[in-house]
Amino acid sequence: MPKTTVTRGRELDRAGLSDEQLIAMLRNMLLQRQLDNRGFQLNRQGKIPFALGSEGHEAVQAGAAMAFERGADVLVPYYRDLGLALGVGMTAFEILSSLFARVTDRSMGRQFPNHYTNHDLGVLSISSIIAGHCTHAVGVAAAFKYRGEAGRAVLCTTGEGATSQGEWHESVNYAAVHALPIVFLVENNEWAISTPQDMQMHVANVADKAPAYGLPGAVCDGFSPIATYVSVHEALERARSGGGPAIVEAKCYRFLSHSTDDDDRTYRSREIIEERRKLDPVPRFEALLIDAGVIDEARAKSLKQDVLRETNEATDAAEAQAYPTPESLYTNVVAGDYRPWQEFQ
């Protein structure tokens, strides 16, 4: 069952996290929200063709990123993982370079926004095809185990809709059979574009599927970064020390439409979103840290100014970059020159 974070005055259940770590999580959440807004703003200004928000996922991702061990773990994210990308070390400038599709984007403007790649940070390149990446995550975990690299684990994320895919099942099953060091984090926001959870599955929790694979399954409060940190940290630690995989389900909510191209008014009411917004994890975590005396009002304000400045600077810097050249279309198809018809001397 979910661990609940008790908030009574200064009795913060901080799960061993230092003030610095708690503030880092809040900053991550604030930056996520700012960058999310920026993506939608730039789209509505006609400056970028597409953006996709993770509003409502801030706490899950700030918490999970805090449990991720940089330099050891590998992240195999899905397309709604802005906060995880930031939390494992990607920068606002990288995010905006991707949104603007500029030459400073790691894929050189090839990939859709939110499809990150950063080999140096251990962020695997993904496609848009749901759950296909779960098999790759298992392959990375299998490589860790094969090489005897104890202390390393893979964090593989999906939404709840992905768990309908055969490849999600195949991945979890294989990881369980081989006791691989991997955690399947399901960010359950209740919606797969317009399809609600009860049209995806006949169980109340994705984690209920875990026993079928012989795996531990945990449900946590995805509106609490500390609760998510606790569940993901515990699962990753077990995986790193040879205890095998787990499914962690973080219950959150998608506040925005699926993307800038979606209009969620066509399938869900404004009232329900307003209701869920009352539990918005970002102001709630800010209030929690103030209440617990971790930060004061002035610090909270300066954090917000700080992420706005960072976002503005990154926006200007990324927009000023060049587009990739048309000639770059032809590179990196395969190693060396790309020639479907070979010519020899």
Add this chain to the structure above:
Amino acid sequence: MTVTAQQQTGTTVMTNVEAVRTTLHDALVRDDRVLIMGEDVGARGNVFLITKGFLEEFGAQRIIDTPLAEASIVGIAIGMAMEGLRPIAEIQFADFIYPAFNQIVGEAAKTRYRSNGDYTCPMVIRTPYGGGVRGALSHSVSIEALFYHVPGLTILAPSTPADIKGLLNAAIECPDPVLFLEHKKTYRSVKGEVPGGYYTIPIGKADVKKAGTHVTAVSYGYNLHQALEAANRLEGDGVSVEVIDLRSIRPMDKTTILDSVRKTRKLIIIHEDNKFGGIGAEISAMVAEEAFFELDAPIRRLAGPDVPAMGYALPLEEEFLVSTDQMADAMRELAKY
């Protein structure tokens, strides 16, 4: 043939299946990043006994009996490759590759491209294909045309033991994903000399298996051996056919095909896969674009019919497959121009 380290000098006569087996074995000995995964590759030693004894010799960490799920056999191998291993994933029969289509086309072939080289996918997918073995609808198909449309993918289909060794080694060395097709009817029916020691054959290079002057025949797979037999028969009638073994389906060898066609001025392409949209279509188009005015006759294609698959009943299988007689007749007709 026993599994021993390959001799360094001289040649050994072996079948195609033995060539696959010894090449895989030597790769496992040579490079501990190489591992084999697939259905029944461990204790059973693969349904054609290609990996028999490997489990005992290399252990369950390197010879992995996977769950029965083709998409993840390929997908997990992709993850291993992205993380620095050199997996060889086996699809038990080419007919079973469809569940893995997205992993091959949407993922493996695009890994390097979509990350602009940040990640690569050096892996081999081996699979037995082709008919003439009473395999019916789901143990007989040819799959090459479904995949050769895909940039980023390399497709090899060698037909002799020496070519299998050289190209399988090249596939394992290749820094990008390779689909390695083994015609199952050639497994035990084709035998040949194989050089000792490690060697590779360049990917994308065709091979003139028989020189000739009147007609160029391009083929691969079991059909290649039939085409050679047909060409040898015609020698007695004074018809000289040059037989080119394509070996590599993507990339394909423009130079060898054009050099031959410019000499013979007549081209026939023979393959088991059905004709419409097949490999022969691309070769025909290339030759028409590059050497139209040097041709003395229309390009001829001899290939499988436009039906979903060959049937289980012998007459249905025979009707589907191109016979050696049909090849000889077509070559003779073409030579008359």
